[in-house]
Structures are given as C-alpha cells and as structure tokens.
Amino acid sequence: xxxxxxxxxxxxxxxxxxxxxxxxxxxxxxxxxxxxxxxxxxxxxxxxxxxxxxxxxxxxxxxxxxxxxxxxxxxxxxxxxxxxxxxxxxxxxxxxxxxxxxxxxxxxxxxxxxxxxxxxxxxxxxxxxxxxxxxxxxxxxxxxxxxxxxxxxxxxxxxxxxxxxxxxxxxxxxxxxxxxxxxxxxxxxxxxxxxxxxxxxxxxxxxxxxxxxxxxxxxxxxxxxxxxxxxxxxxxxxxxxxxxxxxxxxxxxxxxxxxxxxxxxxxxxxxxxxxxxxxxxxxxxxxxxxxxxxxxxxxxxxxxxxxxxxxxxxxxxxxxxxxxxxxxxxxxxxxxxxxxxxxxxxxxxxxxxxxxxxxxxxxxxxxxxxxxxxxxxxxxxxxxxxxxxxxxxxxxxxxxxxxxxxxxxxxxxxxxxxxxxxxxxxxxxxxxxxxxxxxxxxxxxxxxxxxxxxxxxxxxxxxxxxxxxxxxxxxxxxxxxxxxxxxxxxxxxxxxxxxxxxxxxxxxxxxxxxxxxxxxxxxxxxxxxxxxxxxxxxxxxxxxxxxxxxxxxxxxxxxxxxxxxxxxxxxxxxxxxxxxxxxxxxxxxxxxxxxxxxxxxxxxxxxxxxxxxxxxxxxxxxxxxxxxxxxxxxxxxxxxxxx
DNA sequence: ATAGGGTTAG
Numbered sequence: 001x002x003x004x005x006x007x008x009x010x011x012x013x014x015x016x017x018x019x020x021x022x023x024x025x026x027x028x029x030x031x032x033x034x035x036x037x038x039x040x041x042x043x044x045x046x047x048x049x050x051x052x053x054x055x056x057x058x059x060x061x062x063x064x065x066x067x068x069x070x071x072x073x074x075x076x077x078x079x080x081x082x083x084x085x086x087x088x089x090x091x092x093x094x095x096x097x098x099x100x101x102x103x104x105x106x107x108x109x110x111x112x113x114x115x116x117x118x119x120x121x122x123x124x125x126x127x128x129x130x131x132x133x134x135x136x137x138x139x140x141x142x143x144x145x146x147x148x149x150x151x152x153x154x155x156x157x158x159x160x161x162x163x164x165x166x167x168x169x170x171x172x173x174x175x176x177x178x179x180x181x182x183x184x185x186x187x188x189x190x191x192x193x194x195x196x197x198x199x200x201x202x203x204x205x206x207x208x209x210x211x212x213x214x215x216x217x218x219x220x221x222x223x224x225x226x227x228x229x230x231x232x233x234x235x236x237x238x239x240x241x242x243x244x245x246x247x248x249x250x251x252x253x254x255x256x257x258x259x260x261x262x263x264x265x266x267x268x269x270x271x272x273x274x275x276x277x278x279x280x281x282x283x284x285x286x287x288x289x290x291x292x293x294x295x296x297x298x299x300x301x302x303x304x305x306x307x308x309x310x311x312x313x314x315x316x317x318x319x320x321x322x323x324x325x326x327x328x329x330x331x332x333x334x335x336x337x338x339x340x341x342x343x344x345x346x347x348x349x350x351x352x353x354x355x356x357x358x359x360x361x362x363x364x365x366x367x368x369x370x371x372x373x374x375x376x377x378x379x380x381x382x383x384x385x386x387x388x389x390x391x392x393x394x395x396x397x398x399x400x401x402x403x404x405x406x407x408x409x410x411x412x413x414x415x416x417x418x419x420x421x422x423x424x425x426x427x428x429x430x431x432x433x434x435x436x437x438x439x440x441x442x443x444x445x446x447x448x449x450x451x452x453x454x455x456x457x458x459x460x461x462x463x464x465x466x467x468x469x470x471x472x473x474x475x476x477x478x479x480x481x482x483x484x485x486x487x488x489x490x491x492x493x494x495x496x497x498x499x500x501x502x503x504x505x506x507x508x509x510x511x512x513x514x515x516x517x518x519x520x521x522x523x524x525x526x527x528x529x530x531x532x533x534x535x536x537x538x539x540x541x542x543x544x545x546x547x548x549x550x551x552x553x554x555x556x557x558x559x560x561x562x563x564x565x566x567x568x569x570x571x572x573x574x575x576x577x578x579x580x581x582x583x584x585x586x587x588x589x590x591x592x593x594x595x596x597x598x599x600x601x602x603x604x605x606x607x608x609x610x611x612x613x614x615x616x617x618x619x620x621x622x623x624x625x626x627x628x629x630x631x632x633x634x635x636x637x638x639x640x641x642x643x
Numbered sequence: 644a645t646a647g648g649g650t651t652a653g
Contacts, residue, residue, distance in 0.1 A: 278648085311649070312650090
C-alpha cells in the first residue's frame with residue numbers, strides 16, 4: 001500500500017475500480033513516468049549506463065531513482081541484470097531485484113523471468129524458488145527456467161515435480177522444456193511416457209529435443225532406441241552426432257561409435273572436443289592404442305581441454321601404455337580429481353603399485369581432494385603390492401581422512417587384498433559384515449582367491465552365491481562343474497549342466513583382438529576364418545615344441561583356473577590369446593610390444609605360456625582381460641600371478 | 644527471457 005501512495009505522487013492517475021482492487025496486477029503505463037521532465041534525465045542517464053555496462057554508475061543512478069520514486073522500463077532493467085551476470089555481481093543483482101519490486105508496479109513476467117534466470121545462474125536455487133513462488137503469473141519460460149535449474153543440479157524429483165505442476169496449471173511445455181526435463185528422467189517408464197508426449201506435440205522434430213532423447217535413451221542403456229531416433233532424423237547438427245557417438249561409446253559399442261564418427265566426417269561435420277572425447281573412449285574400450293595415438297595427434301589444438309585430456313590419459317592407461325599416460329599427465333596444464341584418479345588406478349592396474357601410491361602421496365600434498373574412485377585405486381594398489389597393512393589403514397580411515405564412506409567396491413578391494421594374502425576366512429568374515437549387500441562382483445572376488453589358494457569348499461560356496469545373484473553367468477557354471485568333476489562328484493556335475501540347459505545359459509567363446517597395421521585381427525576359439533590361420537597354427541605348434549624343451553607342459557591341470565571352460569587339451573592349445581600372440585610375433589617387429597585384448601579372463605595355461613614366450617623370445621606382451629592387466633616381461637607377469 | 648553432446652570405478 002505504501003508503494004501505491006508513492007506512485008500517486010508521480011502520475012496522479014484517476015483511480016479506477018481495478019486499480020483499487022488489483023493494483024499489483026494492472027501496471028500503469030510506464031511511458032507516463034518517462035514523460036515527466038525532472039525524472040527523464042535521470043532515467044536517461046541510468047539507461048545510458050546500463051547499455052554501456054557501467055555497473056557502478058548504473059547502480060548509483062538506480063539508487064537516486066529509488067529515492068525519487070521514479071522507474072525505468074523492463075528492458076533497461078534486463079540490461080542491468082545481464083551486466084550483473086557478466087560480472088558475477090550477486091549483491092548488485094539482489095539490489096536490482098529489490099528495486100524492481102518496490103516500484104508499485106507489478107514487474108512484468110518477462111522481467112521476473114530474467115531475475116529468476118539470474119538466481120539460477122548464480123546458483124542460488126533457494127532464492128529462485130522463493131521468487132518463483134511469489135510470481136502472480138508464470139509462463140512457459142518461468143517453468144522451464146526452474147525445470148532446467150533443478151535438472152542441472154541433478155535434483156530430478158524436483159524437476160519432474162515442476163513439470164507436473166506446470167501441466168496441472170495448464171501451461172504447455174515447449175521444446176525448451178522437454179530438452180531440459182528429459183535429463184531428469186528417473187527411469188525408462190518415465191522416459192517412454194515423456195517421449196510419447198513429445199511425439200504427440202510434434203516437438204520430436206526439434207534438434208535439441210532429439211539430442212536430449214538420444215542421450216537419455218543411451219544413458220538408460222537403450223542404444224537401439226537412441227539409434228532409431230538418430231536414424232529417423234533428416235537433418236541434424238554436431239551435437240546430435242556427438243550424442244549418438246557418445247551413446248555408442250558409453251554402451252560399449254566402440255565399433256559402432258567409430259563407424260558413426262566416420263559417417264559424421266563424411267557428412268561434412270568437423271569434430272569438436274566432445275566428439276573426440278567419445279572417440280577416445282571408444283579406442284579405450286577396444287584397446288586400440290594405435291588409433292588412439294592418431295587421435296592424440298589430432299587433438300593437439302585442444303590441448304587445454306581438461307575432459308579431453310582425461311580421456312586421453314585413460315586411453316593410454318587402459319591400452320597398457322603407462323609411458324604415454326605419464327607423458328600426458330605431467331604435461332596437463334590443469335588436473336582435476338578425475339585426472340589423478342585415472343592415473344593412480346591406471347598405474348595400479350598395470351602393475352605399478354608403488355608408483356600409484358607415490359602419486360597418491362603427492363596428490364594428498366598438492367592435488368585435489370580424493371573422492372570415492374580415487375580411494376578405490378589406492379586400495380587396489382595396496383592389494384596388488386601385497387600391502388595388507390596400508391590397505392587396511394586406508395580402508396578403516398577413509399571416512400575419517402577423506403570423508404568417504406566405504407562402498408561395495410571398497411569392500412571388494414579389501415576382499416581382494418585379504419584373498420591375495422591367503423586370509424580367506426577373514427575375507428569371508430568381512431563379506432558377512434559388510435554394510436552394503438555383497439553383489440555378484442563381491443563373490444567373484446572371493447572366488448578368485450579360492451581359485452588361487454585351491455580352497456574347493458569355499459569356491460563352491462562363492463560360486464553358488466554368484467549364481468543366485470547372476471543366474472546367467474556362464475563362466476561360473478563352468479567353473480563349478482569343473483570343480484565337481486575334479487572331486488569326482490559326477491551327480492553334481494550333471495546337475496550343474498542340467499541347470500545350464502534349463503536356463504539356456506551359453507558360454508561365450510573366448511576371443512582375442514590384436515591391432516596390426518591399422519587392422520584389428522580377431523581370433524575366436526574354434527573359428528578358422530583368419531586368412532593366415534594355417535601359418536599361425538604351424539608356428540604356434542613349433543613354439544609350443546620349443547617351450548616344452550624348457551619345461552612347459554601344456555596339459556597342465558588348471559581346472560580351478562579355467563574360467564573359459566576351454567580346458568580340453570586340443571582347445572587349450574588353440575586358446576585365442578595364444579593365436580593372437582603368435583600372430584603378433586609374426587607381424588610386429590621385435591622391439592614392439594604385443595598388445596592383446598580379451599573378452600574372457602586369461603586361463604592359467606595361457607598365463608604360463610605368455611610368461612615363457614616373453615622370456616624365451618624376448619618380447620613384451622600385454623594382455624588386457626575384462627578386469628585385469630597382464631604385462632609379461634622376462635618370464636614374469638605384472639599381476640604377480642594373482643588374478 | 645527458457646534447451647541438447649564429452650572424462651575416472653563397477
């Protein structure tokens with residue numbers, strides 16, 4: 001009411017019925033204010049400062065206007081707010097907000113939306129929400145601003161809640177709304193529901209909505225749907241390509257990602273940082289070191305991009321080239337917690353535990369605060385180096401030292417640590433004491449330890465736990481039946497085989513990949529389609545003969561280690577990694593490292609074989625299986641024969 | 644005035 005009286009002094013309007021009852025909803029024409037001679041010069045000054053982006057002078061002018069009870073128009077205020085935003089001037093922004101609301105006019109929805117947006121950009125969601133609640137009228141922009149604020153803050157429930165309220169109030173979402181709210185989906189049913197409404201409104205033709213749809217379908221693991229949306233598109237932009245390439249890479253379809261990347265270039269798009277990050281991530285997944293190196297050459301111009309550098313670092317780590325990884329790491333102009341975690345875990349996984357722990361020490365001194373994943377790498381390093389005491393120390397004190405609660409994966413590392421040290425009973429005890437429920441991975445860790453330490457009874461127990469949680473796990477069935485066979489428990493063997501048949505579980509054939517001269521050669525157990533297979537087999541047989549001369553016995557009884565179920569002697573002889581190693585020796589010059597990626601875990605016989613080849617033939621061999629790295633050099637393996 | 648894409652573990 002005070003505001004109203006002020007207003008009357010300036011323009012002295014004839015009060016109508018409406019102005020008496022709804023003064024705040026019916027603003028007087030602002031031109032009436034500007035016409036007053038004594039105020040116009042001040043407003044002109046203010047306007048000038050706003051457009052000149054002279055924040056201090058504009059704020060001063062605004063203050064004088066406030067004292068005289070005169071006001072400028074919404075456009076000018078919106079300029080001033082832009083100026084506050086550009087300078088990060090939070091306090092000044094709040095003053096503008098106060099000023100705008102003291103005019104006695106109800107600020108236009110347009111102007112309040114700009115204020116809303118200002119609070120969102122300043123990350124003051126509470127203020128934004130307060131202002132939003134006070135708005136007499138909210139249009140699609142107001143709602144969308146709130147939805148995008150909450151979905152960016154990962155407060156998905158709130159973002160979706162706003163969409164529902166908006167619909168209830170009869171405000172129709174537009175393409176801006178949908179492209180924001182899609183990121184806040186809480187599951188596939190929800191996503192399908194949103195997708196339906198988008199199709200009904202015809203907004204699925206918008207490129208922003210499309211890229212958001214492609215992205216979110218990929219994030220929920222439905223790459224097929226993402227591809228369908230992508231393929232139905234007639235025109236697209238770089239972001240849409242990036243969405244589908246990134247989606248493929250994230251859903252472990254590296255091949256698909258690389259093919260899409262080729263198509264994208266053919267369609268005339270220039271890749272940017274986001275594209276190249278996904279391409280690197282595809283190389284990482286496929287262990288394509290040489291292709292990754294080529295990408296490295298092409299991203300030199302983006303060498304200040306942190307995310308891209310992190311992806312590059314990870315590529316070198318996961319392709320087993322720690323020299324290159326270190327080269328990238330030390331040259332990075334900026335390193336965040338991901339860079340450090342990647343490097344620490346990379347060193348540990350590739351057998352450089354000491355270096356990993358040293359790096360962690362320097363991170364504690366001069367790096368960012370370690371997070372959940374950093375600690376995983378540290379525990380893994382301790383486990384790998386057999387540092388039981390250090391591992392326990394970090395595990396027990398991680399909450400106290402770094403403020404991180406131990407999760408299932410941390411327990412997994414400690415179980416691995418105890419298992420490696422042969423303390424199986426302690427490992428089992430820990431599993432039963434875990435605060436979070438053990439999952440199949442947890443039990444598989446225990447099973448690994450049982451395998452190495454030949455604890456049959458505990459292995460059977462662990463295998464049964466795995467199968468309860470993951471009834472499709474072919475490797476575990478095979479392992480279980482092998483254990484029974486080894487103990488002559490034929491009825492149990494038959495039972496396991498029967499369950500496998502009933503559940504339709506089929507074992508995946510062992511497959512190894514090796515990159516030679518920009519070609520990827522795949523060797524699949526039982527498949528003879530490689531053009532040089534005869535020569536490879538011949539050389540493999542010769543090699544086996546040579547190795548037998550130094551004590552290699554291919555008929556080893558690796559029942560407990562044979563996760564592939566390929567342990568019959570004839571197939572053992574032709575395990576895919578053996579073919580790949582021989583092929584690598586044939587095609588790669590002596591000083592080159594033979595790098596192989598495998599889909600299944602390496603068996604004990606191949607492990608012995610690789611160690612001997614490395615020693616006898618003076619080759620460095622790196623084999624990456626789904627969870628561990630094996631660097632074979634001079635008769636020893638970086639895994640310390642524990643995997 | 645409001646919108647979409649990239650990196651660490653599992």
